[in-house]
Amino acid sequence: MAQDDEDVGLALGLSLGSGGHRRQRESRDEAPSSAAASLLTLRLPAESGGQPQVVVKREVVRAEEEEYEYEYERALYSSSAAAADDDEGCNSRKKLRLSKEQSALLEDRFKEHSTLNPKQKVALAKQLNLRPRQVEVWFQNRRARTKLKQTEVDCELLKRCCETLTEENRRLHRELQQLRALTHSTAAGFFMATTLPVPAATLSICPSCERLATAAAAGASPTAAADRTNKPTAPHLFSPFAKSAAC
DNA sequence: ACAATAATTGATTTTACGTCA
DNA sequence: CATGACGTAAAATCAATTATT
Numbered sequence: 001m002a003q004d005d006e007d008v009g010l011a012l013g014l015s016l017g018s019g020g021h022r023r024q025r026e027s028r029d030e031a032p033s034s035a036a037a038s039l040l041t042l043r044l045p046a047e048s049g050g051q052p053q054v055v056v057k058r059e060v061v062r063a064e065e066e067e068y069e070y071e072y073e074r075a076l077y078s079s080s081a082a083a084a085d086d087d088e089g090c091n092s093r094k095k096l097r098l099s100k101e102q103s104a105l106l107e108d109r110f111k112e113h114s115t116l117n118p119k120q121k122v123a124l125a126k127q128l129n130l131r132p133r134q135v136e137v138w139f140q141n142r143r144a145r146t147k148l149k150q151t152e153v154d155c156e157l158l159k160r161c162c163e164t165l166t167e168e169n170r171r172l173h174r175e176l177q178q179l180r181a182l183t184h185s186t187a188a189g190f191f192m193a194t195t196l197p198v199p200a201a202t203l204s205i206c207p208s209c210e211r212l213a214t215a216a217a218a219g220a221s222p223t224a225a226a227d228r229t230n231k232p233t234a235p236h237l238f239s240p241f242a243k244s245a246a247c
Numbered sequence: 248a249c250a251a252t253a254a255t256t257g258a259t260t261t262t263a264c265g266t267c268a
Numbered sequence: 269c270a271t272g273a274c275g276t277a278a279a280a281t282c283a284a285t286t287a288t289t
Contacts (some may be wrong), residue, residue, distance in 0.1 A: 241276060
């Protein structure tokens with residue numbers, strides 16, 4: 001923004017306060033009404049005759065915000081205590097400590113909505129006797145905290161899920177080893193000669209159609225079987241000795 | 248010393264507008 | 269004149285960081 005504006009601010013001994021960087025807006029030291037007016041005249045194309053009503057509306061809301069900001073700062077700096085405070089720490093960043101009531105109200109509003117529109121922001125700032133920018137920052141930080149907390153919760157959930165899956169994987173590996181041991185120790189013909197059910201894990205060719213049982217390869221998983229029958233199947237309920245439903 | 252959190256900074260996205268072919 | 273592409277500026281939001289209590 002114009003260096004002149006900065007100079008005026010310094011000459012008046014007013015702090016630009018927080019958020020100086022955020023928007024290249026006009027100087028806060030200028031009376032808001034004139035600031036808004038100048039904005040409007042700047043934005044309204046005198047020659048073009050265009051009607052940028054949306055812009056005007058937006059600027060009016062912004063003007064409201066700045067008007068309050070201006071009032072707030074005037075009140076702040078007109079008080080002797082604040083002036084003394086300011087003298088003491090010219091460049092030091094003063095950290096606001098919100099009162100219990102302020103925090104409670106902010107929390108309440110955040111529960112309703114995690115974001116604020118400019119009007120709500122100004123209204124809440126007035127109610128709390130804070131600058132709109134402070135309310136805005138609070139909401140910003142609050143959103144960040146919420147997100148962080150949620151990330152932690154999600155992380156914990158994933159960790160537990162991973163543990164469960166690892167355990168399940170181990171169990172299935174053990175089961176597979178048992179099945180393999182059983183298969184190798186038994187003659188294949190044994191099953192053919194008896195009426196005993198064929199272990200699913202050993203089934204590679206479908207006895208009825210003599211095709212490679214896809215269930216034994218890709219579809220051998222219990223979920224694949226469930227997909228075909230539309231029945232929900234939990235892996236731990238799957239019995240490798242159940243009759244193959246490949247065909 | 249450390250945690251909590253207000254404030255700052257820089258980047259990105261969204262929105263509205265003007266210009267031009 | 270209408271329209272779409274493009275550039276620009278302002279504002280909103282976020283993530284990362286700093287500084288204070």
